[in-house]
Amino acid sequence: MRCPFCAHEDSQVKDSRPTEDSAAIRRRRQCESCGARFTTFERVQLREVTVIKSGGKRDPFNRAKLDQSVALACRKRGIAQERLDQLVSGIQRRVETLGESEISSAMIGEMVMDGLRQLDSVAYIRFASVYRDFAEPKDFEDFASAIQEAGGRNADKA
Incomplete structure (x- = not known):
């Protein structure tokens, strides 16, 4: 692993442990040249996925x-x-296990929206404001009202 401080090619692993969610391995490393310490993360990558942007540009996930x-x-x-x-x-797991080598950025955006909706309503609105390209305050009001109405309906079902 290349040292981020001096660009030396060799480093020694000092400590390895799983992350909190066990989705990655956290490694503490020390550069053999300058002695600097840094952390790397190792994650499983199931497949290479290409993201197709709205303008048609393709980038790796x-x-x-x-x-x-x-x-x-x-x-x-x-x-x-x-x-x-x-x-x-x-x-990331959902993207990699879809079985497709390409996915639209819109589909990833919807996955993020779904996750944030369940996590935090303010974060959900923040992300939506960029993702859905809100142009004026009325867009925020309409979106927030729709969330409140949906929340009220869900509370009635409980």
Whole structure:
């Protein structure tokens, strides 16, 4: 593993342990050249998946982008990092087990929306505002009203 500080090719694993959700292995490493310590994560990748963007551009599926989007939507919401990791791992697993080598970014966006809807309503609205490209305050109002109405209907069923 290349050192992120000096770019030396060799590092020594000092400690390995599973992450909280057991979806990855966390490794503490030390560079053999400069002595710096850093952490890496090893995850299972079931298949290579290509994401088809709305403009037709194709990019490899990137878990880091998904992590970043979810983290941004949940910023300052007091949601445990473990729950965010579980959400992202679940979406990644669904993407990789669909059996398709290509998936639309819209489908991934809907998976994120479904996960955030169950996790936190404010994070859900934040993500939706970017994903659905809200242009004016009325768009927020309409979306929030629809969520409140759905919540009321679900409460009536309980």
